[in-house]
Amino acid sequence: MLSGIRVVSFTHFLQGPSATQMLADLGAEVVKIESPAGAFERSWSGPDAYVGDASVFFLLGNRNVQSLSIDLKSEKAKSILLKLIDDADVLIESFRPGALERLGFGYEELSARNPRLVYCSLSGYGSAGPYRDRPGQDLLLQSLSGLAHATGSADSPPTSVGASVIDQHGAVLGAFGILGALLGRERTGKGCKVESNLLNAALDLQIEPISYYLNGFRGERSSTGIGSRYYKAPYGIYRTADGHITVSITALSILSKAFDDDWFTTIAADDEYGRREEINERISKHLAERTTQEWEAHFTEHKVWFAPVNDYEAVVNDAQVLHNNSFLEFDYPGSGPVKVLAHPIRYDGRTPAARTLPPALGEHTESILSTLGLNDSEIDTLAQEGVVHVHNA
Structure with missing residues (x-):
């Protein structure tokens, strides 16, 4: 569905990678920009869950994307990335507000170069305001948004949800905004800036109870x-x-x-x-x-x-879950069989496949640079200078 759409992804953690994976599942060409050290999720996993050397946290949100490993602080890297973005349809980023602007990749600068660019920023609280620079993390937003306080019985403490529901809803809203902006661009010929943040996602999850409250109804925990x-x-x-x-x-x-x-x-x-x-x-x-x-x-x-009231053992064996083909299994190099959740939507009765596995760091650096007109010698020089990292299979 999104074949021919190029997405440049400056994302890490969960909200950003999950949003880009949704687009990649639908056929978009997603280029994940990583430092030579790799994205955060490559070296972190909640319960130290690794399959072989691969982080499950990385494997669950990076299928169907390409990895370009490059030093963002290098001037040579900047010129390469600008060339890539000049031909892109979408840029999506989940850095702290202002970080990409300081690196020379802010919306105003890039939109002037590429007016058709859809620029999506995912953050904790938004690009401005008193909480702009606070750390944005799922559990923190469950607390701030009132969700934890609303959950549980009257004699229990505020209770968090047992999953990163706000991160994932923020990802869905980000992907939704991008698709809306792309459709709008078909009509106007011009891209726009899309913003999604965890605070808005947390409030949106509570659209019903907060609307009751706003209209004068005051309920109590049971x-x-x-x-x-x-x-x-x-x-x-x-x-x-x-x-x-x-x-x-x-x-x-x-x-x-x-x-x-x-x-x-x-x-x-x-x-x-x-x-x-x-x-x-x-x-x-x-x-x-x-x-x-x-x-x-x-x-x-x-x-x-x-x-x-199912535990996860019951969930993964549930007849309807199995009928819906809710899980995806693949063999990851050096790790063996890996199981993750599949794309959650069907199209004409089919679920998008994992066309490519979550990439090794810098796995596509050479091929991407080649499409930008760099020859083998130039790529080798950039690798020797530490501007890019090239994966050696």
């Missing part, structure tokens, strides 16, 4: 474990006789039949939110009487909205 300040019961994770089960938005009339308990039918519709803790306690008592498996069969029969 004392009985309802999963949201703003929902009636049932809406939460409940104990069963042998584990847990999740029950969500289901009419009390249906619960009355499922639990064989007429008490639920005595609750007036306009009292359901005000009496939600009382209702939730009664649901909890019923659920404690049978096993999870028994409730799953019973709820299926009565059309109650429910789900098992």
